[in-house]
Amino acid sequence: MRKHYPDLDLNQLCGDAGLSLQYLEDEFHWVSTTFDHRFTELAIERTGEESLAYSVGAQPxxxxxxxxxxxxxxxxxxxxxxxxxxxxxxxxxxxxxxxxxxxxxxxxxxxxxxxxxxxxxxxxxxxxxxxxxxxxxxxxxxxxxxxxxxxxxxxxxxxxxxxxxxxxxxxxxxxxxxxxxxxxxxxxxxxxxxxxxxxxxxxxxxxxxxxxxxxxxxxxxxxxxxxxxxxxxxxxxxxxxxxxxxxxxxxxxxxxxxxxxxxxxxxxxxxVPWEFLQLLGSEDVSQLKFGQNVQREASVLFFDIRRFSTLSETLSPDELFVFLNRIWTRLVPVIEKHSGIIDQVRGDGILAIFPQSPADAIRAAIDIHGTLADQNREFERLHRDPIQVGVGINVGKVTIGTVGNEDQMRITVLGDAVNVAARLEEMNKSLSSKILVSKKAFDDSGLADSVLWRNFGPMSIRGRLDPIEVIQIYECEEPKVQEAYQSTSKEFFAASELLRHGKKDEARLVLEAILIRNPDDRGAAHLLTLLSQEKLEAAKLAMQKF
Known part of the structure; x- marks a missing residue:
């Protein structure tokens, strides 16, 4: 108590519990359970530490x-x-x-x-x-x-x-x-x-x-x-x-x-995160077996730092490690706070899973951008370029298991849901967005009334035959960008509905109207470019047939 709460008046605390501090300092003296419980209650009340008596799973x-x-x-x-x-x-x-x-x-x-x-x-x-x-x-x-x-x-x-x-x-x-x-x-x-x-x-x-x-x-x-x-x-x-x-x-x-x-x-x-061991039904790493795996539903979050290669060229190796460790020291606790389990920390990105709900992953993504905003203000004072990141989130069946060989193996997460999350993260670059979520993950999250979002409609994903609907979360954009998106939200919704029903010509007209009102809307511009490319390809095909 003296070490962790130096400002706490132990004389007063012990006296209020029923015994003097001098009596308690003699290790040969015994106390009743009534005093023990009263002392614990008062200590919790005055320190605000609710798990004081049970921090190691039992009374100390x-x-x-x-x-x-x-x-x-x-x-x-x-x-x-x-x-x-x-x-x-x-x-x-x-x-x-x-x-x-x-x-x-x-x-x-x-x-x-x-x-x-x-x-x-x-x-x-x-x-x-x-x-x-x-x-x-x-x-x-x-x-x-x-x-x-x-x-x-x-x-x-x-x-x-x-x-x-x-x-x-x-x-x-x-x-x-x-x-x-x-x-x-x-x-x-x-x-x-x-x-x-x-x-x-x-x-x-x-x-x-x-x-x-x-x-x-x-x-x-x-x-x-x-x-x-x-x-x-x-x-x-x-x-x-x-x-x-x-x-x-x-x-x-x-x-x-x-x-x-x-x-x-x-x-x-x-x-080896303890949560992964728990999901695999193991108490510690000594119980892991080669090829051991389990399948379950989970949300997957991919996170990537933009222009990392350029950044690597401008920093020395020591400076680069200091920079990355500073970023991960701030971002990893954000993911863990929202019940996320980190599978990989690469040089420029993170792969994490959220076993409970896609809402945890979406809230973590929003908090990641909020934390980076604070970091960028610090970089601005140091006259350094701000950090730009993209996040992709998907939900589906994943396989958690050990890969490698008998002598050296690691736990990782595999599956189509992981691949889609990675592709969504990549799409942020072309759409000039910060957080992209599959519609299934967004619907399962139940956050439609809690965050700012818009639907891009069905979009082709690299490596997949069938398109998927993509949701942009713009909760963490600058206020002026949020206002611009909200001013055209009805038109954007209409365009996504038209695209969902295959009415591409009508959707093109709506997107052109959006760009007249908001020329900086890179998402609408990208959709319009894709539609124009499709129309051009269709015209070429018709000419070839003719």
């Missing part, structure tokens, strides 16, 4: 503290087997978002099931739990493996499998194999003493003098048994104390391993 309990508590409690009273029987009930008190269940238990073996409890969480907390659940599970398995240390026994061997549960959450099946402590020495001593006692007391064939002689033997055997038992107890407690002394170091080592694994997972996610 220090693993070394848990280790000391369990070691101190169990080493004096309970066997390893009893620990595993009680562990799930105890650990479930530490978290309201995960549950550990004992499925089966025999001597030397315990079978647990570990799974999340997302029902009472909001969307933000569920996402945090889903992303961090692998770390929570690893920490839990580390605790399970270390339990026999309390009795000075080797670490348990832990095997696990992961299954897909409801809501995309993982369920861990954990199997623990451990050695039970050896109580043979003290049990044999007690058995020998008890056997001699019973044999002497219930033997009626010997006289009292013999019984008195054997009484000395009985007394000696009990003394030996008690000494063996006491040494066994002392040895057990000594081992428990050694385990207690070593527990901090063990858990520190486990924590270091956990941090390394988390660091590796974070580094891996930079190259």
């Amino acid at each position: 309990i220090d693993s070394s503290t848990v280790g000391r508590v369990l070691a101190n409690l169990f080493s004096k009273t309970i066997t390893v087997r009893m620990m595993y029987q009680l562990l799930s009930k105890i650990l479930n008190h530490f978290s309201r978002v995960t549950k550990l269940t004992l499925v089966d238990h025999t001597p030397g073996f315990a079978h647990f099931q570990f799974f999340p409890l997302p029902n009472d969480l909001d969307a933000q907390e569920k996402e945090a739990l889903k992303k961090n659940f692998i770390n929570v599970a690893a920490n839990t398995m580390a605790h399970l493996a270390a339990i026999p240390n309390v009795q000075n026994l080797p670490n348990a061997r832990v095997d696990y499998t992961v299954e897909q549960g409801a809501g995309g959450f993982s369920v861990y099946e954990i199997k623990v194999y451990y050695e039970e402590e050896n109580r043979l020495r003290k049990n044999m001593a007690l058995l020998v003493a008890a056997g001699i006692t019973i044999g002497i007391l219930f033997t009626a064939k010997i006289g009292w003098s013999e019984r008195m002689a054997f009484a000395g033997i009985i007394l000696a055997s009990w003394v030996v048994a008690l000494r063996v038992l006491s040494f066994s107890i002392m040895d057990k407690h000594a081992r428990a104390l050694r385990a207690l002394n070593d527990s901090d170091q063990r858990y520190a080592n486990l924590q270091a391993i956990k941090e390394k694994l988390k660091s590796f997972a974070d580094a891996t996610q930079r190259f």
Whole structure:
């Protein structure tokens, strides 16, 4: 709290929750769950951080503290087997978002099931739990493996499998194999003493003098048994104390391993987005298989920087990398904010998919241009040319899978929907537009009443036999361009309807009227050029036939 919220008055916060800060700073003091909940509520209220207590999928309990508590409690009273029987009930008190269940238990073996409890969480907390659940599970398995240390026994061997549960959450099946402590020495001593006692007391064939002689033997055997038992107890407690002394170091080592694994997972996610792994049904990259793929409906966004080749010639290699990293640092979070998953970041463009709705892709495209407008104002102060970009968006069936070979592969997105999005992005150049969307994607988005748009009608796409209807989003154009487009919106709609019904001559007349009112409308000019070319080609064909 001091590190992340230095301006927060901790004295006041602790006092309002019911305990003094001085009391809490002593790590040997305990607090009630009532205070814990009250402190958490006040901390959330005063920091504005709603996911404060659940940012890693569970309440933040220090693993070394848990280790000391369990070691101190169990080493004096309970066997390893009893620990595993009680562990799930105890650990479930530490978290309201995960549950550990004992499925089966025999001597030397315990079978647990570990799974999340997302029902009472909001969307933000569920996402945090889903992303961090692998770390929570690893920490839990580390605790399970270390339990026999309390009795000075080797670490348990832990095997696990992961299954897909409801809501995309993982369920861990954990199997623990451990050695039970050896109580043979003290049990044999007690058995020998008890056997001699019973044999002497219930033997009626010997006289009292013999019984008195054997009484000395009985007394000696009990003394030996008690000494063996006491040494066994002392040895057990000594081992428990050694385990207690070593527990901090063990858990520190486990924590270091956990941090390394988390660091590796974070580094891996930079190259293989976690969302792609989730779509493929894998927990991490080690589970990916060559040729593994899945088909689903998704929106595809292609983004490209204009005149990138010219820009590359004017900048040194170092300047070019600085420029690109500055652009991607600003634009990648925009895509991720709208639930987009980035498949490729090329030198001059981005390919991203949006699994939920085309509306996410369209809003991301509008925000991309808004972010670049801010960047261009900064470039203007530096006397540099502004950045111009084009975006193409389509929706349809895509295949997400691994390509390459057994030794080197990557996840990518393929399909006709991807190709069409790329062609729409290219068409921005000839239409002098910024965002082009297929009509199907636009209709599915439900944004007809929320953004500024116009329909170009059916247009031929390179590489496809059938034309598709193309929608231009001009929400991010300059205000004067928006006004010009809106002033001729009815005429443009009429032209697109005429083109849809094949009435090209009438559409040509409407487009000519639009250009008289707005000579700078490059989209209308391009359509008119295409119609003129078609008419010229038709005339040539007629002359050839004649």
